[in-house]
Amino acid sequence: MTIPFTDCFFDLDGTLTDSAPGILNGVQLALAHFGLHPPRESLNFFIGPPLLESFARYFPEEPDKARTALRIYREYYRERGMFENSVYPGMAGLLADLKAAGSRVHLATAKPEPFARIIVEHFGLLPYFSVLAGAELDGPRHDKTDVLRYALGLAELPPEARPLMIGDRHHDVEGAHAVGLPCAGVLYGYGSREELTAAGAEHLCDSVDGLRRLLLPA
Incomplete structure (x- = not known):
């Protein structure tokens, strides 16, 4: 052939x-750290692009917050999120x-x-x-x-x-x-x-x- x-x-x-379950669980946790609770179905844009760019959409004038959100996300993802996947x-x-x-x-x-x-x-x-x-x-x-x-x-x-x-x-x-x-x-x-x-x-x-x-x- x-x-x-x-x-x-x-x-x-x-x-x-x-991989959506683990990614979105981590994103929700990171945003909740800043008191943000957007609907889960609105977060699909996080799947695929670089995550720092996606977090920056919530903190366009506060890059330190975007980096903190990414750090929180990665901690969750490393421990649990990557295995909430099929x-x-x-x-x-x-x-x-x-x-x-x-x-x-x-x-x-x-x-x-x-x-x-x-x-x-x-x-x-x-x-x-x-x-x-x-x-x-x-x-x-x-x-x-x-x-x-x-x-x-x-x-x-x-x-x-x-x-x-x-x-x-x-x-x-x-x-x-x-x-x-x-x-x-x-x-x-x-x-x-x-x-x-x-x-x-x-x-x-x-x-x-x-x-x-x-x-x-x-």
Whole structure:
């Protein structure tokens, strides 16, 4: 079988795992520290982008408060939140079949790399990845473009490679395009069809089975 993509760069939150429970629990705890109790359903924008930028939306003129909120969030996430999470049904099998078919699988997430590594190892996904690239906890590599550029450097793709980014938010599409990659947007995550279409995703997949049909056509 000829695989359409030789290298698949996967986002983590909303693409490989349903991580909303742990992320939103941590965000609510951090905001409550400042007496803020927004409705939980209004906080989905925290899933995907760099968290400091998201907290800054609540403290636009008070960067110290945004950093404190991030610290509180990370303390919770490190101890509990990262495990309030689950792999989407069928995803582990897809990663295994991609690897067996000769496609290299890579992780490219804006989540801090130490957390990402713990999560994929906890769920038994680490053996599938050739490259694991995430954001730095306190460094310049923090958005999806920076992470993808880093991941591409680690992957050392040959000229004949046919790579693809797979993610659920517009940041994934925009980051992919910034480094010259096409992107498949998944609709089972946290981004909408409208968001991914507006960002210019080349493919849309409404389920893990739909993603399988794109990556491993019969």
